[in-house]
Amino acid sequence: MKRMLTAAVAMTLTLSLGASALAYSGTITLNGTKLDTSKLPDAPAGSAIPLRTVAEADYGFADWYADENRSFFSLDGNSIYVDCATGAIEVNGETLSNMKATFVQGTTYVPASLLSKLDGYSAQVKGSDVTITTPNGDELVSLARSIIDKVEMGASIKLDAAGMEESYNIPADCFTEAIGFFPMIVSADTIVIGKVADGKMDDAKAALEAQRALTQQNFEQYLPEPLERAKNGQIVTSGDYIMLIISGDNDTAIQMFKDGVK
Template identity: 65%
Template sequence: MKRFLSAAAAAALALSLNTAALAAGGYAGSITINGTALDTSGLPAASAPYTAVPLRSVAESDYGYAAWYPEEGRSFFSLDGNSIYVDCATGAIELNGEAQTGMTASFTQGVTFVPVELLNHLEGYTATVQDSRIAIVTPNGEALTKLARQIIAKIELGASNKPAESELKEYYGLDTARFDEVAAFFPMMISADTIVIGKVKSGEMDAVKKELEAVRARTQQSFEQYLPEPLERAKNGRVVTSGDYVMLIISGDNDTAIQMFRDGVKG
């Protein structure tokens, strides 16, 4: 299970890291994530220029997050379902439950830097270095994921948990083998907000629609005894199609989401 900072601890961590980083400056080189430049102007210099990346900045720029557990002396970073723990005393790195040998993190002015090759161990990520430029490609650069992110931002959808494909079957009953591509986001907190967009394989549309309707029905059932607002949203959730594409949307503005979906998959 993922763990989260208390609001006070999160604020303290953000303040300490951001203040130190802004005061220092000096990160050498450039970083792009899915073709978009990462703002490194406020970061301190890394101990290994051009081959180390500021992990918190990368995570947050790719819809992930960072947390700090002072009682454990460790920091936590989530990148598209990949979990990274860093020991703040030794720099030891743990990725998805496995210790990473031959790689250690470094710390400058409160900023955690990790070797760029760590990103190539993350599922769905690649990172390349050319001269002083680091180019990172992530699953969030895929077309349907980008469309889902655009809808989430436009209608302020409270869905930010992006499960791994293996988790879609285990926890949500969605058989990813029926899709050519699928992007799904579920609520992190007590909310019904959900979006799933997929390109469906030939002959699988009816089965996929049934699975998505089952997700909507289970969401409705989970709120039937309390919280009328998410219950109403779940009741009004819709499964819609456009050609080979399908979307489940549970939100406060389904009409806008559906129009964006249909316009987006045409492209």
């Protein structure tokens, strides 16, 4: 009798979690890179995206709030909450009425169509294979992030040209495309990479030098290490491209920049 009850409890728990003994049967390709799905359980019907795996591979993160019984996922500034009891999904403050998450052995799966709710994201499903594109697949964004990872920069606030103009007075019309990553309060680490518009190279240099000088000014009364980094910040060009770099290893960053925009 005890064995039968134990087996029944185990079966109930398995069903409630939507568990599967099978490994993930498809592939997930994110911005041209195939993700490792070898440790994932198979996806339930209608929900192809393992949200934590995709978020962490796309420079985002995941967390769980035990007191609320909700999971949190961050993807490129988008906030996604999942109710672990009901599967309800909230995206940037809006609860989706026609979509639920499913849980399989602790893995949160969502329909591929969820990604269409996020600016710059898309997911194409063909059979059991999923191809995802995100804003982090952009060439300049990818280059900037690779530099940040390589030289271990503390720059986490991502802004496009319009955002840099609004927040830092770097004129958007200096560039045909640009991306910047800026620090939190106690770091000076900064990287801006842009393709300069015709006739705007001098203006772009001046704007980025003004940003470097402002960063230096912000640390002149305290925190000597970020102050030195800001003082040693450099503005470099390669063809039509320009970069402001404030980091602990500018030489490596500059070489990566020049190799990346050839």
